[in-house]
Amino acid sequence: MEYKWTALSNTTLGVLMSSINGSIVMISLPAIFNGIHINPLTSFQYLLWILMGYNIVTATLLVSFGRLSDMYGRVRLYNMGFVIFTIGSILLSLTPGTGDVGAMELIIFRIVQAVGGAFLFANSAAIITDAFPYNERGKALGINQVAALAGSLVGLILGGILAQIDWRLVFLVSVPVGVFGTAWSYLKLRELSKPRPQRIDWAGNAVFAVGLTLILIGVTYGLMPYGSSQMGWGDPYVMAALTAGAALLVAFPFVERRVEEPMFRLELFRIRMFAAANVAGMLRSIAYGGIMIMLIILLQGIWLPLHGYSYASTPFWAGIYMIPMMLGFVAMGPISGWLSDRYGARLLATLGMAIVAASFIALSLLPFNFDYAEFASIIFIMGLGSGMFASPNTASIMNSVPPQHRGAASGMRATLQNTGQTASLALFFTIIIIALSNYLPPALSSAVTSAGAPQLAPILSRVPVTGALFSAFLGYNPVQSILSTLPPVLTSSLSPSVVAYLTSKTWFPTVIAPPFMTSLRISFYIGAALSAAAALASALRGEKYIHEAQEAALRSRDPQ
Template sequence: MSAGRKEYRMNTKPTNKQQNSSYAEGGGGRGIQYKWVALSNTTIAMFMAAVNGSILLISLPAIFNGININPLTSFQYLLWILMGYGVVTATLLLSFGRLSDMYGRVRLYNIGFAIFTAGSILLFFTPDTGDAGAIELIVFRLIQAVGAAFIFSNSAAILTDAFPPDERGKALGLNQVAAIAGQFIGLIIGGLLAVFNWRYVFLISVPFGVIGTIWAFLKLKETDCREKRPQKIDIWGNLVFIGGLTIFLIGITYALIPYGTSPMGWGSPFVIASLVAGFLLLVAFPFIEMKVEDPMFRMDLFRVRNFAFGNAAGFLSALARGGVMIILILLLQGIWLPLHGYSFESTPFWAGIYMLPLTIGFVVMGPISGILSDRYGARWLSTAGMVLVGISFLVLAVLPYDFDYLPFALALLIMGLGNGLFASPNSAAIMNSVGPGERGVASGMMATLMNSGFVLSMGMFFTIIVVELTDAFPPVLVSALTAANATSLIADMSVIPPTGALFAAFLGYNPVEMIIDGLSPALIANIAPATIATLTNTVWFPTTLAEAFMPSLGLSFYIGAGLSFVAAILCAMRGNKYIEELDNAPGKN
């Protein structure tokens, strides 16, 4: 532990009695209700950011139609709209967390709320269509991501400042329930609003953003938890970390885009150079942080067992579940829902409905686990949560593509309960393991690792699925066309790239209809109407896709299970309940 950190503790740590008295007054004499002001405002912010993140998954068909973009030929735009938000957020969280310890958490949180709202307004007024409109959407989403990084890096620290140690699990649990619930509510809201106008998808967050921003500026108060000695901005650390992570994640993103004749870009010189350069910078980063006077990434915090094992478990949990939502939506929209009579156009909305058990499980267990962790600690609660998540992955891995909904719903419910049992106890344990002057950087480190895990997870699972589809889809497609007496269409249908077929279904399109609509009337005249009807119904394409899709889906779920069980082991190794400001107070060993 650094000398500065020791000095901070010796000069500012209250005794247990003083600590409880301070929190009873709301912190700094601000009144007993302040903690609820902090909770409600940060909860609105987390909910808004989560809704905005998932609402696009359902409304992208309407958005692409609104700006006249063809989903079969615009995979790069789709990928950046989905992943660009996470890339920017992940790269900025750590820097913003450190800056908040230096210049004030509430101040930077308020700035983030305002930036996020401005990004939402810009998205609503997107002026152009076509490629220009898609690029504008991506840029405005990146502006939103900057605001979200301020919010995510400071929310947990603001709550930890406002709540006493024996209530932090409950507060963080409620905050995270709002975030998870927002992800699934966004799916439903997106399906409803997209029916009327795609711009309403972005307008929905503006009232929340305006009210929340004004409320935050008026009601949230800065705590005096900054270190008294002058501090320097870690210029080299910022440059190396932001540069390394940005370059590496951009490499991951472009690896998912076709390159030359290859369906993926892993062989692209740009991708290879990005991955190598980003990796080398990230490897150099911890060594730089151990040398600078005021590091943005506090390596000494990893000497605290709860902090180290909690963050490692959180990263693996994010890596396991980050791509799961999109994979499950692909399964529902591309295969299961059409097989059960739903039109391709309606599947985005119904996918959100059928995934509600996952939300219900988290909403039920999140607050309960937070309350229990305040009393008993996070060790066995978080361990049990990750075990449940691993079991749910195994159940999903063995289900057929035309599954009965009940076992699928039960698996989602178990996954939601497990994530709810893990998330808030783990976050509370991490935040309780650091002192008041380190909560900003700790919150930023925790959020950075989780967001990086989410982005890497999407890249990892997309790669597994696309590689398998590339090998399996063409022969399956030929076999299915032959069985449907449509051998004359083999040449035309073979132009469907596996990624295009998959994401057309994801966006609510039937790619077979899109191909047939583009054929010449002379060619269509030589095909029996019954054959055309077979190819364009809601059964033929999902069944064809399922044969190529399910092996990679099962592998993805097994990998998710393995990562969850490793995270469970790390949770069990975290040690007993520990609260830094109480256990390390003067007079305590």
């Protein structure tokens, strides 16, 4: 086997493992929280940190690790990532604590995984770029990215199965893959780049890491209730974290200009292709990064219960019903990568994001009780557009930079992508929670009074919107969860028929659907606008540009 295929297959295994891990945890959260005996509906901070903590850590470390790989070797640090990720998976499967202690252990062990994932993500694209000639990189990166989405699909299905057996298997399943991948990478991968000993940019690393961490922590806690408010944006600590983080990130470019060997290669943004493709990639991440979880909440909280599915089964079936989006990406990813090798990325990436923008508009036209065939067609086309964009855009970024800066470039690309995804989740959740905060409490109060339980109206009108939203996401019947927390004297005043009606599969979805769809449509409009902006940035990237080909052309003109 040619070495390039060895490099592709190993890095694809690493991406597959980490993407399976992401979706398998998301779909298995109810079983995980039950396993450690904690109620996620009253412990939002643990839920958010398990969901978003991984992205926060990887986004913070990717640039630094990419820069370190240029200094000490991409394969060496990639191999280290496999080891650390595997250790994190073992620790997660052995989590000894329960309750709050168990939740904190899960978060810490997920952070260990995230450190390993950052090494893998920061170096996989650079290793592929080193191994493949420039006229085959789009195809190779397309295959690699298809594996990432295929891993998400496998994780959704596998998580639904393993969580029913034992929640620890959700983490343990990554261990054999990690052990095999670690052995394979140490035995087969070789260093094609030439490590260049340089000084470590301690100042830049500290300013960037602390600034981005503060921003992402502020965003995470901004989604949690604070005092009598449904969200935490008014929390002084959140405002302080966001202000301090923003100040540090504003100062970061000035720090980098004064450092002899900066970690963030700002001069790469002078390359038109690199700058435009990264801007397009980040806009796409903000537009697209939160769409899957929003659609899963729509399916789990509204559509599936209305169509007879029990709340306990909705996490698994939501993953199944999202398959068309993944199939669209899988179908188009390698094709677009192969076409970009021949014709360049501009047309494909621009057209891909235009298709995604149109798909957002189409989604905004659907009612909450939509026909599934229409929904499946729209998300399939959205997947096609995303697949048309992803691999050509990545290939154009990696092709445009000098070989000695590929690790830094890969880390910068991945950082912008992960930051965009986290910002997307925060943006979409904020829009939905604000809208629901205004409309859901009076709607619940009115609906429960009409159902014959006016004594519950004051209680349901004070239900945290975040709790209602996440309960649907986790596969809990929100009303049943609320009733279980009420004093027996109050619940005993309800007739069995009223309780049965309130806890039925259709009552809560029918009440929440109108305000939820209003807010979701706003998210879709914003997603469409950001996707259109990404298409514009893609169109401005210029003609096909490959650094090696450019250098060869210049040498042929001037042999001296």
